[in-house]
Amino acid sequence: xxxxxxxxxxxxxxxxxxxxxxxxxxxxxVSGAFVLTDTLGRSFDSIFADAYEGVDxxxxxxxxxxxxxxEGMQAASPVPAATLDKVRAVPGVAEATGVVGVDGARLIxxxxxxxxxxxxxxxxxxxxxxxDLVQLREGRAPxxxxxxxxxxxxxxxGKVKVGDRVGVLTLQPKQEFTIVGLFGxxxxxxxxxxxxEIMFTTPVAQRLMLGAPDTYSNISVSATNxxxxxxxxxxxxxALGADFEVKTGTQLSEDAAAGMKEALSFFNRxxxxxxxxxxxxxTFLILNTFSIIVAQRTRELALMRAVGAxxxxxxxxxxxxxxxxxxxxxxxxxxxxxGIGALLAYxxxxxxxxxxxxxxxxxxxxxxxxxxxxxxxxVVAALLPALRASRIPPIxxxxxxxxxxxxxxxxxxxxxxxxxxGGTLLAxxxxxxxxxxxxxxxxxxxxxxxxxxxxxxxxISRPVVSLLGALFAWSVPGKLGRLNSGRNPRRTAxxxxxxxxxxxxxxxxxxxxxxxKSSIGGLAEDSLKAELVIAGAQSGPRPPxxxxxxxxxxxxxxxVALADGEYGDLALVGGxxxxxxxxxxxxxxxxxxxxxxxxxxxxxxxxxxxxxxxxTAKARGLSVGSKVPVQTSRxxxxxxxxTGIYASSQLTNPVVLPxxxxxxxxxxxxxxxxxxxxxGTRVADVQPQIEALLADSPEVSVADREAxxxxxxxxxxxxxxxxxxxxxxxxxxxxxxxxxxxxxxxLERTRELGLLRAIGLRRAQTMRMITVEAVVxxxxxxxxGVVVGAGLGAAVVEALRDEGITDLVLPWTQMGIFLGLAxxxxxxxxxxxxxxxxRINVLGAIAHD
Numbered sequence: 001x002x003x004x005x006x007x008x009x010x011x012x013x014x015x016x017x018x019x020x021x022x023x024x025x026x027x028x029x030v031s032g033a034f035v036l037t038d039t040l041g042r043s044f045d046s047i048f049a050d051a052y053e054g055v056d057x058x059x060x061x062x063x064x065x066x067x068x069x070x071e072g073m074q075a076a077s078p079v080p081a082a083t084l085d086k087v088r089a090v091p092g093v094a095e096a097t098g099v100v101g102v103d104g105a106r107l108i109x110x111x112x113x114x115x116x117x118x119x120x121x122x123x124x125x126x127x128x129x130x131x132d133l134v135q136l137r138e139g140r141a142p143x144x145x146x147x148x149x150x151x152x153x154x155x156x157x158g159k160v161k162v163g164d165r166v167g168v169l170t171l172q173p174k175q176e177f178t179i180v181g182l183f184g185x186x187x188x189x190x191x192x193x194x195x196x197e198i199m200f201t202t203p204v205a206q207r208l209m210l211g212a213p214d215t216y217s218n219i220s221v222s223a224t225n226x227x228x229x230x231x232x233x234x235x236x237x238x239a240l241g242a243d244f245e246v247k248t249g250t251q252l253s254e255d256a257a258a259g260m261k262e263a264l265s266f267f268n269r270x271x272x273x274x275x276x277x278x279x280x281x282x283t284f285l286i287l288n289t290f291s292i293i294v295a296q297r298t299r300e301l302a303l304m305r306a307v308g309a310x311x312x313x314x315x316x317x318x319x320x321x322x323x324x325x326x327x328x329x330x331x332x333x334x335x336x337x338x339g340i341g342a343l344l345a346y347x348x349x350x351x352x353x354x355x356x357x358x359x360x361x362x363x364x365x366x367x368x369x370x371x372x373x374x375x376x377x378x379v380v381a382a383l384l385p386a387l388r389a390s391r392i393p394p395i396x397x398x399x400x401x402x403x404x405x406x407x408x409x410x411x412x413x414x415x416x417x418x419x420x421x422g423g424t425l426l427a428x429x430x431x432x433x434x435x436x437x438x439x440x441x442x443x444x445x446x447x448x449x450x451x452x453x454x455x456x457x458x459x460i461s462r463p464v465v466s467l468l469g470a471l472f473a474w475s476v477p478g479k480l481g482r483l484n485s486g487r488n489p490r491r492t493a494x495x496x497x498x499x500x501x502x503x504x505x506x507x508x509x510x511x512x513x514x515x516x517k518s519s520i521g522g523l524a525e526d527s528l529k530a531e532l533v534i535a536g537a538q539s540g541p542r543p544p545x546x547x548x549x550x551x552x553x554x555x556x557x558x559x560v561a562l563a564d565g566e567y568g569d570l571a572l573v574g575g576x577x578x579x580x581x582x583x584x585x586x587x588x589x590x591x592x593x594x595x596x597x598x599x600x601x602x603x604x605x606x607x608x609x610x611x612x613x614x615x616t617a618k619a620r621g622l623s624v625g626s627k628v629p630v631q632t633s634r635x636x637x638x639x640x641x642x643t644g645i646y647a648s649s650q651l652t653n654p655v656v657l658p659x660x661x662x663x664x665x666x667x668x669x670x671x672x673x674x675x676x677x678x679x680g681t682r683v684a685d686v687q688p689q690i691e692a693l694l695a696d697s698p699e700v701s702v703a704d705r706e707a708x709x710x711x712x713x714x715x716x717x718x719x720x721x722x723x724x725x726x727x728x729x730x731x732x733x734x735x736x737x738x739x740x741x742x743x744x745x746x747l748e749r750t751r752e753l754g755l756l757r758a759i760g761l762r763r764a765q766t767m768r769m770i771t772v773e774a775v776v777x778x779x780x781x782x783x784x785g786v787v788v789g790a791g792l793g794a795a796v797v798e799a800l801r802d803e804g805i806t807d808l809v810l811p812w813t814q815m816g817i818f819l820g821l822a823x824x825x826x827x828x829x830x831x832x833x834x835x836x837x838x839r840i841n842v843l844g845a846i847a848h849d
Contacts, residue, residue: 020329020378021736025729026282027333027374028340029275034366035341037261037268040348042358044260047193048253050185054133055249056229057221057236059087062245065577065633067570067666075633075666076102078215083240087219090239092227098216100126100205104542104667105198106699107150108167108174109158114699120194122542124170126205132186138162139181142201149181149199153191167696168198170208171668173547174696189356194349211634211668274726277505279377280447281730284454284498285737286325286381288491290318294385301392311390318389322382323375330374337370338362411490412459419452426792430799446792450501453788457493457500465492465780472772477765480756481772484745485780491741496781498737499825502730503785503818504792506723510811511793512800513720517713518807524709527651530564530592531683532690533708534673536700537715543568544699545669550690551584554673557689559681564588565670567662572631573655574620580630581653582662584670586611592674593651600624600644610640611656615648630657635664650804675702734781735829742774742833754842763838770834775826782822786815 052058061077079098087096105124106114115122127142127149139162142148148168150160160166160179167174183199184190191197199205206213223232229248237246247255294301301314309317342360349357425445469482485492536544548565555563565584570577586605589595595602598614605611610630612622622628626642638661646652662668677686683704690702703711746753753766761769790810797808 020325020332021733023279023282023286023326023329023374023378024333024336025733026275026279026377027330027370028336029271029278029729030373031334031337031362031366031370032340032344033268033271033275033337034363034369035338035360036271036344036348037264038363038366039341039345039358039360040264041257041261042361043345043349043356044193044257045253046358047356048256050133051192051256052249052253054131054222055220055252056223057233058247058249058252059083059219059221059236059240060217060245062243063633064631065570065572067633076210076217077634078210078212079217079219079244081214081216083244084216084219086239087221087236090232090236092224092232092235093221094224095222097128097220098126098202099128099218099220100124100200100202100209101217102209104170105196105209106169107154107158107160107196107198108169108698110160110164112698114169115154115158115196117194117196120191120196122196123198124168124205124209125197125199126202127199128202130183135184135186137182137184139179142180142199145201145204146177147180147201148177149183150179151191151195151197152182152184153194154196154198155179155182156190157196167698168208169545169697169699171211172208173549173669175208193356270726274729275373277501277727277730278733279373280450281498281501281733281737283377283381284494284501285733285740286322286378287384288494288498288737289740290322290382290385291388291491291494294318294389301389305392314390314392315386318382318386319379322378322386326375326378327371329378330371333374334362334367334370337366341366411455415452415455415457415459417452418448418455422446422448422450422452426795430796449788449792450497450504453500453784454493454497457497457784458489461489461493461496461780464783465776468779468783469772469776472776475765475768476761477768478772481769482776484769485773485776491745492777492780495737495741495777496784499731499734499778499781499822500784500788502727502734503782503822504789505730506727507786507789507811507815507818508793508796509723510720510814511790511809512796512805513716514809514811515793515797515807516805517716518809519805520713521709522807523650523804524705524712527594527649528592528674528705529594529676530674531677531705532675532687532702533705534675534690534694534700534702535671535708535711537711542667543671545667545671546673546694546697546700548584548670550693550697551670551673553693554675554690557686559678559686560675561678562588562591562674562676564592564674564676566672566674567665567667567670568653569632569662569665569667571633571655572629574628574630576620578616578654580632580655580657580661582657582659582665584659586656588674588676589646589652589656592676593649595646595649595652598645598647600642602644602646605643605656605658607658607660608638608640609643609658611644611646612642613648613652613654614645616654617642617645630655630661632661632664633666634668635661673700673702731825735825738774738777738826738829739832741777742770742830743836745773746770746833746837750840753837753840757840757842766838766840767830767834770837771827771830774830774833775823778822778826778829779819782819786818790815 059079061079063075063077065075067075081098084096084098087093102124103121106122109115129141130136136149137152139149148166150158155161158166162179162182164179165176166179168177177200185192200208203213206215210217221232221236223229229250233246233248237244240246304314304317305311338360345357345360422445425441425448427445429442429445465485466482469478469485472478473482534546534550538544551563551565554560562585564587567582567584569580571580572578573580583589587603589602589611599617600611602611610628612620617623622642622645624642624645627639628642629637629639631637640657675686675690677683687702687704694700694702757763757766794808794810797805
């Protein structure tokens with residue numbers, strides 16, 4: 001049986017290669033994800049090890065609020081200069097240096113725009129001199145308050161040089177400095193991890209980056225000979241008390257690398273998610289391939305049964321073929337994944353500003369994951385055909401057997417049950433009743449829904465395919481192609497289901513994002529009463545900001561009725577993490593955002609008063625007169641009195657604090673501005689004057705309300721494009737499935753095609769017949785995908801109604817494009833099988849057995 005299986009496998013190399021390609025592509029994503037994260041993880045390990053190479057112990061004040069990677073920028077808590085003296089007095093300390101190093105210093109390049117960073121920090125630091133790590137490449141150290149040195153990577157990105165006068169944005173508005181030096185790092189590096197660094201004199205760094213004189217962001221400590229880092233850490237920690245975090249350089253390196261790896265795990269999960277989609281589609285392809293092969297080998301397998309092979313041996317034979325395909329596909333997928341992982345790591349390093357990559361490695365998880373996934377998917381997909389093969393009776397070897405259509409009752413019942421399970425899981429996840437496992441529940445619901453619909457597809461394939469085929473039934477080849485596409489509902493359904501998955505996911509995501517865009521745009525159009533908006537596109541943890549003086553000057557422009565600046569911060573409000581806001585003019589709450597009071601007064605705020613939304617008041621049991629402690633990122637804790645409650649809306653924040661509170665925010669500058677014009681004032685008359693005021697705030701611009709809405713919703717278009725590109729892989733696999741099905745079908749119908757040719761069907765007509773068959777199956781799969789995707793998308797939109805997505809938008813144009821592309825896909829997929837069918841030798845085909 002083993003030898004017979006190998007000979008059978010080698011006799012069908014081409015058809016098995018096509019099914020194996022699906023596994024290769026899925027495994028490629030799996031192994032590529034692990035290779036990418038391993039390579040970048042080791043790269044960050046190396047970077048942070050270098051960055052903290054000269055640090056034995058580091059002292060930093062505990063942050064007032066811990067802010068996660070996706071929540072915004074972590075505000076540094078200043079370390080008083082007096083702490084530096086305490087550290088120097090600790091036994092075992094050889095040297096202690098006060099360091100200022102805070103994210104948020106942006107250089108304005110030669111083009112007048114702030115040099116952007118997509119990930120790596122933009123550090124404002126104090127110059128503490130050269131070391132084994134930091135080396136001046138050109139010029140000298142900063143000595144005056146208006147002098148800076150920058151790393152060479154930033155100089156290259158900003159196209160500036162020593163002697164240039166440049167603007168720098170920090171916690172304060174733009175200030176002018178002269179570049180007096182460029183520095184780099186040991187090993188010829190122009191930066192560490194792609195960071196942009198600007199170094200000031202210490203007093204200037206303290207004022208601009210920490211907002212307070214005689215403070216540091218941290219203290220770097222080196223130990224005397226014979227004192228271990230751990231012993232020095234413990235001694236310093238004991239001397240300073242619980243208000244400080246004292247860590248060794250090794251701990252700092254490990255913590256920093258762990259934080260980056262946690263962020264990278266997000267990309268890892270995305271890639272693994274798309275790998276799962278590709279493998280799900282591949283499962284349909286493999287299932288179809290082995291089903292057709294088993295059907296074609298009916299007499300061969302029956303003959304084996306007749307000469308003594310048991311059902312178990314027949315199952316083993318088919319599973320052995322699946323294992324062989326899975327092994328080869330896993331090896332190829334692993335190799336392709338290593339290449340993809342290395343390419344993605346290179347692109348990431350380039351995008352991140354020149355990250356120095358560690359050598360590409362192949363972690364054990366990539367190898368184990370590749371072979372586990374490749375083998376399991378292939379074997380599981382082959383099990384049903386294997387069981388079917390084991391039930392072939394020996395008598396079938398003695399007659400010309402065609403595989404009859406089996407009743408669809410069982411598969412229909414199973415499909416209904418699985419679909420119901422999927423719908424239940426989706427309902428639980430989307431309504432928030434999943435018990436803390438919302439994402440897993442939703443993903444499980446989607447998976448069960450797809451499988452259920454795929455099981456139900458044979459029930460509807462014959463009538464729907466017949467209806468679609470009627471469009472081509474005006475000629476004999478068209479009629480034949482229509483009949484062929486519906487002659488085996490199971491085969492047609494499985495082939496179409498592969499395409500359905502990719503189209504359904506793209507359609508569903510498009511419905512959700514288009515609905516979100518429409519809802520956001522409609523809300524802003526109806527509720528935002530500002531004709532002009534000052535804002536910028538956020539590319540990192542720090543949102544763009546601008547000089548508060550712009551608002552005062554804008555308010556003085558003729559025709560401006562109200563100029564409001566919005567500040568934002570993550571704070572502890574009554575001990576709970578809450579987004580808080582400050583309006584430079586509290587009147588904006590009513591006049592610009594349309595908020596109406598439900599209790600108290602919302603038109604003014606004293607320095608110890610706050611306003612809350614009605615939802616927040618209800619959730620926390622607050623009322624007018626309630627006392628609430630608030631801790632902002634930089635300021636001291638303060639207790640505020642609730643003096644007003646306003647109606648909640650998607651445009652209003654949960655908590656509004658008085659303008660004085662903004663000084664304690666992580667970003668003490670407005671991040672958005674709203675300009676309301678007096679009746680009769682033209683936007684075109686005021687907008688150029690606001691633009692002139694923003695000359696020293698290059699990160700932001702002013703736009704009318706329509707352009708602002710388009711800018712805010714345009715980010716969703718980029719997300720949709722990325723998802724469509726990644727899901728294109730699933731569609732490619734589905735195309736392979738159609739090619740495979742048609743190629744195997746041509747082999748299966750060799751004698752039939754020969755007879756058709758013998759009675760007058762020309763080569764061109766034969767090719768047209770195969771093409772019609774492919775187009776009908778493709779359009780059927782796309783139609784299923786559009787319907788299922790629109791349904792899933794509509795369900796998600798309905799579940800998110802309370803989150804502000806109130807409009808359901810069905811992308812009719814895109815859905816029409818998907819159907820049109822499906823027809824093109826069918827034509828492309830039919831090319832090779834159609835040519836092969838047309839070249840069949842008529843006499844040889846008639847004699848084919």
